[in-house]
Amino acid sequence: MKKNGILILTILLLASFRAGAQTIDKFFDRYANDDRFTYVSVGKGMMNLASTFGANKNMDKNQKEVLDRLTGIKILTLENSRDEKLMNSVLDELDKVIRAGKYETAVRVKDKDETVNIFFRTTGKDQSDMIIVSKEKNEMSIIWMNGKMTKEEMSDIFSQNS
């Protein structure tokens, strides 16, 4: 009886852990098949992306290594949309995910109708998640990157590159 209790408790703990980890996943899954959005997932072959990115931007060796340590990039884009209501509802939902996931704000940039917000969190030893929300008048992109790197290393992808 005691053993059963421990087993059930373990299963519940694992389930809650997995449910927590899936929050941002669920958000992307929800809109991935929505006709109004373009969804892109890049997992393997990140090295190809790193080399292309590096070739275009004169990326140094360290930055290439950082990009190669990314385990996944997911992008959700709403293009040529004048549906402000939809944009706001998606952003509200994302905001809840960010709060629930205890992400910290890394960068907030606002220029006229354009905003770029970057959120970051560490999920384990050197395991990090970064969410970039880029919003323009008729376009919105949500980029979710995760990988084995520190906050500084992940920020380097943009800061040193720009």
Place this chain on the structure above:
Amino acid sequence: MKEIDDLLNKYFEGKTTLEEENYLKSYFRNEEIQPEHEVYKTLFHVFDEKAKEKIPQPVDEKNAQPNVKRFWKLTAVIAGIAAAFLMIIWVMPIEKNQDFAIVNGEKIENTQFAQNYALEKLNHVSYKLETNLKPLEAIATVKSRMEPVKKIPEIKKEWKK
């Protein structure tokens, strides 16, 4: 034959002894049966057949218990293994191609397309950050250029000496 008739009457009245019944049985086992007794032959053969049948042994609860226990133990082990497999499948997602795009609800499994799209978006964000964070860069440049100015008081002190 009178004796057999009497015994048969006694038998059907339920008054025969075991010895008398055995005598009747042995008589009907014999092939030399009187024609008037043929009708009873089948009856006594049935009794013989029944006597040969083995009576099932009553279930000994003490012996049966370990089997039941073993069944549940085995079930628990199998269930445990199955649960472990399910947990592994559940916790560790199956490796699949992660490079794809879904445009207008249509899945495009083209690695190059997915990577180019991701690259385009990353460049776009990078450009926006570059443009908007330029003033910060300027501040950093001014700060670094001001470093020698901070050393002026120290230089002055040394001059006075």
